Amino acid sequence: MPATDDFTVTPYAVEGDIDYDRLLDEFGAESLTTEQKAQFPQPVHQLIRRDVFYAGRDVDAFLAAANEGKTHSIVTGRGPSGPIHIGHIIPFYFAKYLQDQTGCLVYIPLSDDEKYLLKDKSLDEIHGHTRENLLDILAVGFDPERTRIVVDTADADVVYPLAAAFAKEVTQSTVDATYGDPENIGLSFYPAVQAAHLLLPQLVEGRHPTLVPIAVDQDPHVRVCRDIAAKQRYDVSKPGALLSKFLPALEGPGKMSSSGDAASIRLSDDRETVFEKIRNHAYSGGRRSVESHREHGGDPEVDVPYQFLYYFFEKSDERVERLAREYRDGSLLSGELKEIAAASIADFLEAHQNRREELGPVADELKQYRLRESERQAARKQAGYPSTRVF
Template identity: 25%
Template sequence: MKEEDWKDLPDPPYFFRRGIVFGHRDFGRIKKAIVQKKPWAILTGLMPSGKMHLGHKMVIDQIIYYQKVGADIFIAVADIEAYATRGYSLKEAEKLAMEEYIANYIALGLKPCNIYFQSKNDDVKNLGYLLGKKANWSEMTAIYGFNGSTNMAHIFAPLIQCGDILHVQLQKYGGARPTLVPVGIDQDPHLRFTRDIASAHRLFNVARAKDGRMGIFVKVDENVKELMDIAEKEGKKYGITERNDAYRAIYLDDANIDELDEALAKREQERGAYGFISPSSTYHRFMTGIMGGKMSSSKPNSAIFLTDTPDIARKKIQAAKTGGAVSLEEQRKHGGKPHECVIYELFLYHLIKDDKELEEIYNSCISGEQMCGNCKKMATNLMEKFLLELQERRKDAYDKIKEYVN
């Protein structure tokens, strides 16, 4: 993700400045909505199948920032997916989501928003089923690796996720508008699948033809003349060069594709069609586990959980993998490798807010001035402060959960 992609945002957040969010798909729509103060939404989800750790906090840090700059926040509790793929009952998933995740979200600073359970949201479930008409088995197996032994609930789960992402654009929830889904890069195939599903349900397509001309193209076979009239009306704002009914095309001098696409999406919804704008996405790095590898709720020693006591966190930090040399002498001589160090990653992602201070730590490490023991001590102190403060805020958060959950 280039600096030009985010530099115009209000008070650009650390996850952009530090390259934690490193890639995107169609983020320009979102930036434009933020800068121009136009309506937009964000959809994220939580899997209630383990305790909340620092890797999960990184996602909520993003959500909290976007909430401050005008996003309409939707958070899906993936209890159906937890039931289908992780073996949790819906009741177990609900308890875990409430006590472990939502309470921490509130304690971290999330303001009231739309948090819902998949199993209790008929709009999501119904939409997932209906959207499935534009998907086929070969596509699902290619993306998700399903085979003859995959249970049907698991097979249906990706369509429920499509329902999660796209239902926020139903008129009931605010209508067609840019929508952002922040995920890890491993979720990109699902975002592409959802974008394809959204596009497949559109009546219009705005694109450049093979000859380079900009055009609005009617995609369906019914009510073509009426749709052509709508396209012509919207296209007049940009200058029409040709109306070609045989090709179902309105050719334009030029156009702002996103702006025109969003206008047509609204017109589609006025006719009772879905009119989904393809969702945008950003991609963030995964936090390294305490001992290396991936941080995971299923491996307690790999993660610092937000409900860990300071003493437990201290022990994990002391055992953490660092980028230090094999001896103090080697460290002073050759310096450390902060880019391979879990402790530095804790500073980068969570514990140090000031970029200049972080840079000083980085430079003192690679120059051999900073020893790993000093960094671990600093991380322990900062983590203790963070966990104790969060613990206090979490006490009040439990009483506020009903303000968030629908």
């Protein structure tokens, strides 16, 4: 796992100023090409256009299936260890965009078991976060006919048998080399659970291209799963990966976090709170004085409010380029840029919160997204188990 004097990127820790190109060398992934970007649905999403999703594996197979109207799927999940912030929700809105444009299947696993193993939280606390996170995911507005949400502990009848089958394909030395020394035996087993998540669409629907849009720190899960699929003991293809950069932390380099004392913008934040956090906590690329900024300009490449707009919250390329140009020449001040970013984020959150408020109880809403009994049986059968329970 990449861990240098400059930065650290693992599934469980991200620190420092990340060199994304060096990560590709370490992980063996490839940058997205201009030709690949052009194959995404038109208009190409800003996350692709602006190289936020900047690299991947086997992306071509997914794009070909999407453009030919063949079965294809997305897997993007959530570890429910706390409230969701804006960095967590972006991949779900990207998956929703692809589903709207191409009709892809979307599978959403919630790894409540992993978070219990990893965090100093009770099962009851994790359960509470799971319920709240589910409401935010449901508020994105996925098509229930083409979306399945799987909660590990609630869907153990399908997740555990698959994980047990896949665990036999992974050695402890592979886990240690990929993840480092796990804190407990549960985390040693978890890569097999993650493989169950990533291969589940194919076990239910048959062999087809699957794409996993994830932040680059989660890539080890995909690599282990691809090794399992490559052994060809199951009728599945290796899942592809679409790797993203991190939405910056409010206070500067590193990914936005929902833990500890670091400020983050949560999906539950009201408009006033968003403005307060951006004004008081967002790292600025501007100068120390208005006079100096007018003379020398600011640096949008390190300015967090600008990066929020660039990553996701400003769809217009023309406007985002104009803001960068005006910031560099000093005609746009740091405070003005913060107000623009805060307004865009607050508008997004208000729309999301309104959709969430329209939802009923989470158990009722979730019913239409859960695996059907026939789908559970199909997955078990493909993994070599009886299609129905023996006992």
